[in-house]
Amino acid sequence: MSPQPPEILAHKLRRDRSRAIAEAVVAAFTERLKEEAKKQGGFLSRRHIDELNTEFQAKAGQLSGVFEQAFVDAAREQEELKWHAIKRPAFDRLIVKRFENLFIHRGEDGIPHGSVSRRLLPGFFLALNMMMGPESLERFHRLSDAAVERIMKGRLPIDWDLVDLDEKIHDILLDAQFTIAMNFEDTARRGDWFIHITNSNLAPPAGNHDGDASWQLTPRVLHQLLSSLLTDIREAVNDDEAWRHLTEHHPNADRFKLRAILKRLN
Numbered sequence: 001m002s003p004q005p006p007e008i009l010a011h012k013l014r015r016d017r018s019r020a021i022a023e024a025v026v027a028a029f030t031e032r033l034k035e036e037a038k039k040q041g042g043f044l045s046r047r048h049i050d051e052l053n054t055e056f057q058a059k060a061g062q063l064s065g066v067f068e069q070a071f072v073d074a075a076r077e078q079e080e081l082k083w084h085a086i087k088r089p090a091f092d093r094l095i096v097k098r099f100e101n102l103f104i105h106r107g108e109d110g111i112p113h114g115s116v117s118r119r120l121l122p123g124f125f126l127a128l129n130m131m132m133g134p135e136s137l138e139r140f141h142r143l144s145d146a147a148v149e150r151i152m153k154g155r156l157p158i159d160w161d162l163v164d165l166d167e168k169i170h171d172i173l174l175d176a177q178f179t180i181a182m183n184f185e186d187t188a189r190r191g192d193w194f195i196h197i198t199n200s201n202l203a204p205p206a207g208n209h210d211g212d213a214s215w216q217l218t219p220r221v222l223h224q225l226l227s228s229l230l231t232d233i234r235e236a237v238n239d240d241e242a243w244r245h246l247t248e249h250h251p252n253a254d255r256f257k258l259r260a261i262l263k264r265l266n
Helices: 006-039 046-058 060-085 090-097 118-132 134-152 160-164 167-183 187-199 219-229 231-237 240-249 255-265
Strands: none
Touching (some): 090 160, 118 134, 118 167, 231 240
């Protein structure tokens, strides 16, 4: 099944949120009216209605908090949809796909989940560029774009789950992850550098009240991010056949060194 276009998904999210807010407000008012009518023998006079109006007005502050949070959630969702809607290099999307499960989001229980803010993306890609070098990064972009064109044959929107299953794409990401992992041989020093680059280039928050307005990358969160980002290379280093395939691209790869680096990053 093809993924829904961003504009359709955005409309659905707005509609669901609006309905939820409306139902919550109406239910609260209805229950309060029933309680008061029961007290008055089943009838409400104009005076009682005026008194209830005063009570409802007093609760406006509580409702404004609910609405404000809804707008915050909507702003974050719009940022997420913008990420998917903007034509970005396929390689960037596939790299982010490896750790997007860590992005901060509000769950169905109404509680924020996740540890990584999307605000890190500008600094993250800057650090990636500096570690890989522009020539290697350009090659990854070129190969990824060509693979997506081959897989999708011009069909839109792009099914990134389908793209992710392609063997050529897997090889591209494996090569990229190998390069990233080897950059962390001096784990502590490279980690401090990565955190500094990322935090110095955070995207501005969606608003002052946004849940991640004060977010910064920390060593703990960096380890979570890298653990998810380097999933494919971690699987390869622990599988003999996958490792032999990797050494076709990297004949000088040291399996024991790489395994030790990945263990420190886990």
